[in-house]
Amino acid sequence: MTIRAVFFDLGGTLLVMRRDRIISMILSDVGYKAKPEEVHAAYFRAEPSWLSKYGRQTMSGDETEEAYRQLDAMIFRILFPGRSAEEVDRMSGLTRSQWPTVEKNVPLELYPDAVPTLERLKSGGYVLGLVSNAPPDTIRAIESLGLPRYLPVIVVSGIVGVSKPNPEIFRIALRQAGAEPAEAVHVGDVYEADVLGARNAGIKGLLIDRDGFMAEADCPRLKSLSEIFEHI
Secondary structure, eight states, rough: OOOOOOOOSSTTHHHHHHHHHHHHHHHTTTTOOOOHHHHHHHHHHHHHOOOOOOHHHHHHHHHHHHHHHHHHHHHHHHHHTOHHHHHHHHHHHHHHHHHHHHTSSOOOOTTHHHHHHHHHHTTTEEEEEEEOOTTHHHHHHHHHTTGGGSSSSSHHHHHHHOOTHHHHHHHHHHHTTOOGGGGGGEEEIIIIIIIIIHHHTTTTEEOOOOTTOOOOOOEEEOOOGGGGGGOO
């Protein structure tokens, strides 16, 4: 079938990931020094286990927030092993509570290849969409970046109640796009969530691997979003 719809992840795919800088700032401010690149490495270690627990659940907004608190706790344990359960709970709670304030000081930034790729796809007649594991208030960042002008389909896990790799979140995007699974591709930076999740919904998954960390992945890997045109 001809590809009609192209879906994207947000953080780490279109949007330069702010998470690493935000967590680094929150922890460092209370004496737990962690560089953004250290947070990044801890996140990639934590996420597969986190996804296996929460990725297929249907969750309310509050449950989604608690799931992200648990992810913060996992990251903290990796960065600072041996801390007590009480300290882990304290720091993960602090991270969640401070996040909205701290992120205001971390500017939103799209990757340089994001808008040119979206513009070219839009002009080519593709239906474009966003499928993101993120809290409900992420919609404000999406709007402030002007992404809705390119992405008529926007599916955020914290709003719809299901997360990648649950195939239902991709099916929601397919319904909004009016496309069949074989008519869509999805691009993201997390193999378990983006490639396997898309694959479970019958969609071709493409892995954006800008730093070349995932050479063993059994799927097409892109160094730049502009390479997507080789796969549609």
